Amino acid sequence: MNYKKILQRLEKLLPNTWLYQVQYMHSSLLVRWILRRGSMPLTFSKKSAMVFSPHQDDETFGCGGMIALKREQGIPVVVAFLTDGQGSVGEDSEIKDKIIQIRKEEAVTALNILGVESSEIYFLDKVDGTLRDLEALQRQQTIEQIAELLQKYKPGEVYVPHQKDCHKDHEAAYTLVKEAIAQAKIEVELLEYAIWLFWRAPLFIMLKLQDIADAYRLSIAAVQDKKNRAIASYSSQIEGLPPGFIKRFLGSYEIFFKVES
Numbered sequence: 136m137n138y139k140k141i142l143q144r145l146e147k148l149l150p151n152t153w154l155y156q157v158q159y160m161h162s163s164l165l166v167r168w169i170l171r172r173g174s175m176p177l178t179f180s181k182k183s184a185m186v187f188s189p190h191q192d193d194e195t196f197g198c199g200g201m202i203a204l205k206r207e208q209g210i211p212v213v214v215a216f217l218t219d220g221q222g223s224v225g226e227d228s229e230i231k232d233k234i235i236q237i238r239k240e241e242a243v244t245a246l247n248i249l250g251v252e253s254s255e256i257y258f259l260d261k262v263d264g265t266l267r268d269l270e271a272l273q274r275q276q277t278i279e280q281i282a283e284l285l286q287k288y289k290p291g292e293v294y295v296p297h298q299k300d301c302h303k304d305h306e307a308a309y310t311l312v313k314e315a316i317a318q319a320k321i322e323v324e325l326l327e328y329a330i331w332l333f334w335r336a337p338l339f340i341m342l343k344l345q346d347i348a349d350a351y352r353l354s355i356a357a358v359q360d361k362k363n364r365a366i367a368s369y370s371s372q373i374e375g376l377p378p379g380f381i382k383r384f385l386g387s388y389e390i391f392f393k394v395e396s
């Protein structure tokens with residue numbers, strides 16, 4: 136590699152590293168504040184749950200502890216992945232298929248560790264990155280698929296990414312599930328989990344205080360080991376995530392927001 140290339144690389148690397156540090160500091164402070172002052176303890180509920188995850192890993196990062204706690208008590212938990220998790224690997228279909236397969240295997244491994252049986256895991260296989268821009272027909276079909284799952288299991292609780300999670304697939308997942316709940320005409324308690332919200336929302340500007348006002352914290356200390364092992368099984372994903380990002384998810388609390396119906 137010549138000098139110029141090395142320099143170009145460094146230029147690309149430096150601002151990112153700085154950005155990551157700022158994001159890491161901001162996100163750690165925000166989460167610490169939420170856990171210490173800005174949240175109420177969430178009482179563990181024995182209701183069955185259905186978790187909707189845009190990509191293979193969001194469910195474990197956001198809700199892995201909750202899932203493991205419920206499964207240890209034999210409470211039913213179903214997980215549905217909305218996209219195929221191919222990421223942005225370009226057009227090579229062989230590589231794409233391989234990645235999709237790896238992501239699925241990792242998801243099943245992670246969820247098995249958390250106690251979810253393979254028969255309770257669904258892959259809806261929408262193309263990664265397209266949830267917000269689905270064509271009308273495909274969008275309607277997706278909502279129907281979700282509604283069918285809701286009808287089949289009639290969960291007491293539904294977990295979705297936060298409606299302002301600073302990622303287009305995550306925010307679209309919230310909207311799709313919300314519409315599916317209305318279509319399925321079932322009574323559920325809707326809870327949001329945050330993946331990118333604290334990380335990407337720059338210093339409270341985008342993140343209005345009211346959006347984090349109704350935060351709840353669930354102690355997952357009893358199953359932390361399981362969750363960390365489940366996270367580790369997503370080895371193909373972990374490499375691509377910003378340094379420091381994963382750290383928050385290794386803690387002994389999970390943060391949820393209740394959506395008023």
Ligand SMILES: [Zn+2]
Nearest residue numbers: 189190193305
């Ligand atoms: Zn995601």
